[in-house]
Amino acid sequence: MSFDNQQQPLDPNSNLHVTFSPDSSTATTTSKFDDKPNENYSNFYAPLSQSFSANDTIQSQQQNLDELYNSYPTRASFQHNSYGILPPPNEINDQSSSHDSEKVVEVSPNERYVKLNTLLGKGAYKVVYKAIDREEGYEVAWNTMQSMQSPNNKDLEHEIQILKSVRHPNIIAFHDAWYGENEFVFITELMTSGTLREYIRKLAPLPNLKIIKRWSRQILKGLAYLHSHNPPIIHRDIKCDNIFINGAHGEVKIGDMGTAEMKLGKKYTVIGTPEFMAPEMYEEQGYNEKVDIYAFGMCLLEMATGEYPYGECKNAAQIYKKVSAGIKPACLLKVQNPEVLNVIENCLSNEDERMSAQEILEHSFLAVEPDVVLLAADPDNIHLTLQVVFKGMDKLSVKFDFNVETDTAEEVVREMIEEQVLPERYQHHITKEINRILRDIDKPTESEQAEQVRRSVWRRESDIRNELDRTREELNHATDRVHEIEQRCDDFETRARAAENRYRDALRNLRELEELKSPTSLSESGLSDTMSTMSLANGHSQEEREKLVNHILDEYSDDTDISVFVADCAQASHRGADKAHEWARKLQNQDIMTVGDLRDLHDEDWAGIGLTVFALRALKNMLKGKRLAANQQQPLSPPSQPAQSPPPPPSSSLIL
Known part of the structure; x- marks a missing residue:
């Protein structure tokens, strides 16, 4: 669409465009600065132009054209966006980022379109705003062009109707247009990509x-x-x-x-x-x-x-x-x-x-490759009817049958090319399309896919249930084993306590034998032999045995260092020094520094010490055994009592 004005004076400061009119009508051309072009200019769009007489020749105008062209500003003098040359940024009131503050600033004459205050772009001759189509409810572009004069109303209406009639998927829709005060406004489809x-x-x-x-x-x-x-x-x-x-x-x-x-x-x-x-x-x-x-x-x-x-x-x-x-x-x-x-x-x-x-x-470079479509198929998807459609070639198509069990895409396409049914240049493409259709046929339907998903979920749930059942059985089995081990521990504890009692009885009998020996009952040599035999049986000398017996039977005081008590306990339970050191360290970590601290522990406190069941029982028995041993000691017979016959030598079960 163009609207040409006659004989507009040239502004020497603008230098933006030049027009010449061989047929006595005005015209314009534009230039490119930097690496992005200006918008086109006609003297309808731009208020400043230069016209030349139709009687002048192009050759006579060449010098003037060169002078005008060479007087253009340099490339760096302009800024651009997708709408054309832009003035400096401080001259543009760009509200494109202020979506929250959008408001209506103008309404079209028919009141269908409303212009918003959102600027989409600004060029040398055109400004574009966002607008709303109030009838359809979608966004459009409000384009304004400055013009000094109004064209003939009949011509304007004619050209507007022509542009409004243009409807094509690859052309931006032209919705409406009108002439306002010194500007031409037209509404178009909005493209923001x-x-x-x-x-x-x-x-x-x-x-x-x-x-x-x-x-x-x-x-x-x-x-x-x-x-x-x-x-x-x-x-x-x-x-x-x-x-x-x-x-x-x-x-x-x-x-x-x-x-x-x-x-x-x-x-x-x-x-x-x-x-x-x-x-x-x-x-x-x-x-x-x-x-x-x-x-x-x-x-x-x-x-x-x-x-x-x-x-x-x-x-x-x-x-x-x-x-x-x-x-x-x-x-x-x-x-x-x-x-x-x-x-x-x-x-x-x-x-x-x-x-x-x-x-x-229709050139070979842009010719659209043919499509292969599936027209029909039997219930088993064995016998297919396919069609090759050549778009843009008068709807040329080739229909053929295909047997999934006996035919291959390569053989069928080769036969059609040999029979000159298909152009050879499409062999690879058509073969690929047929194979694509065959793959799609093999794919399950949506219902089948849903059923497969359901079965897969059921299998996963079943596997999880089975795994839970197996885990539960293993847990029950482990619990039974724990109970069994606890029972065995109780049995061992009972047996250990009985053995400890026998050990204490043997020590007590040994003390009584030593204190009740008499010259009339046993000869000195015989008693010495017996004591020597018992000492050898216990693996100690007479002095060491005496010291051990006296020490074990003594009761520990509350201020006894815990490491001493633990060392004795480990020795009594046949454990080495390293084990005694480990027990003492764990007790000291719990701030148990003396035997008194250990005696003050409640039953629930013992479990938090971190010792093994055996160690805990050994320590408890050591404490209880000391009191028992002290309480069970009998006073020795007075010296004035007549000598009694010595008891028989202790059996081997009393000698540990």
């Missing part, structure tokens, strides 16, 4: 060939739709910055339809971005929809190389000279794929030699 140019940078170093093909097909489908109108609709500013991405689905849409125009004969208005403008747009012979194909070739070049066309040029004047001289962009030499290079060169060729959008779609 970024532009194609931004995605090319994200996929650095370069997008792969599969992605380039998918993007190219969608762009060409949109162009084919526009060009198929009667009369054709020319976009006039196809570039990667005007193509938007739906990142969630990989969907590509052509945007910025504000420059589109119906082709009613040859067009002469020069509008667009210099790097993407076909040579005929600079000439006075006029142009048609093939200028969009030229621009698509430049887009494909940027996709394939990652470089902006004519990036070697410093200003629009150099670009204009190269395009007019037929010099292609330097980055064209970096295209590696021969099919991609062939398509680009055709797009950049002369207007009459360029293919249409539909013809490029």
Whole structure:
């Protein structure tokens, strides 16, 4: 869409665009600074322009054009975003991050659309805000363009209706438009995932060939739709910055339809971005929809190389000279794929030699690979009916039968190629698709998968139950063993106590024998022999035996050091010094330093000492045995008593 004003004065301070009009209508062109392009400019969109008379020739204007182009600011003088050249940041009231403070600031004339105070982007001639469609309830883009004059209302209404009628999956929807006070407002579909140019940078170093093909097909489908109108609709500013991405689905849409125009004969208005403008747009012979194909070739070049066309040029004047001289962009030499290079060169060729959008779609580089679909199958999935569908080729399809038990994908495809039913270049792809269908058939259905999951869960639960039962049985068995061991410990304790009592009785009898010996009962030599025999039997000398007996029978006082008591206990229970040291250390760790501390312990305190059952019982018996031994000692007979006959020699059971 264009709205051309006549004879606007040139502001010498702007230097943003230049227009010339071979057919007495005004026109504009733009330049690229830095590595990102400006938005296109027409003098409807920009209030400042320069017009030239139709009687002047391009050659006579060349010097003036060079002077104006060379007077452009340097690349570093501009900032860019996906909407075009941006002024310095401090001049933009960007509220895009203040979602909580969004509010309505303007309402459309029909009250359907409301503009919010959220700025989405700002260019040299266009500002975009977020808006709400109150009838449908979704977000849209509120685009405003400054204009000094209002175009003819009938022409405006006609072009608006044309753009509103454009409906295609690969073209951003144009919902409504109207002319306000010195501005043109139009409502479009909102795309927030970024532009194609931004995605090319994200996929650095370069997008792969599969992605380039998918993007190219969608762009060409949109162009084919526009060009198929009667009369054709020319976009006039196809570039990667005007193509938007739906990142969630990989969907590509052509945007910025504000420059589109119906082709009613040859067009002469020069509008667009210099790097993407076909040579005929600079000439006075006029142009048609093939200028969009030229621009698509430049887009494909940027996709394939990652470089902006004519990036070697410093200003629009150099670009204009190269395009007019037929010099292609330097980055064209970096295209590696021969099919991609062939398509680009055709797009950049002369207007009459360029293919249409539909013809490029049918090129071998962009031809869509066929699909293989399953039409029917018997209940056992043995006999299948398959179909190969070639999209974009007049719905060409090949139907064939397939026996899962006797046929293979490789053999069937090879036979169809030999019979010239299928092109050979699709052999690998169709074979792979048939094998994919066979794998999908073997996969269980959702109900079968659910049943398998249920059975798997049941098996896991059963295994867990069995494991719990086994663990419970092992625990019961271990408990029984503990009880058995405790019973054995009690038996051993009883036997140990009985042995200890016998030991004490033997010691007491030995003391009585020594004190009651008489010259008349036993000869001195006989008693000595008996005592010697007992001493030898006990493994001690007479003096050592006396000392041991007296020491054991003595009762320990409360202030006796615990290490002394434990050492005696270990010796009495036939344990070594290392074991005595271990017992003493554990007692001292519990602040038990004397025998009195040990006697003060309650029954529940003994369990927390950390000693073995044997050690605990030995210590307890040692304490109890001392008292018992002290209490059971009988007073010896007085010396005046007549001598009694000595008892018989102690049996071997009393000598320990």
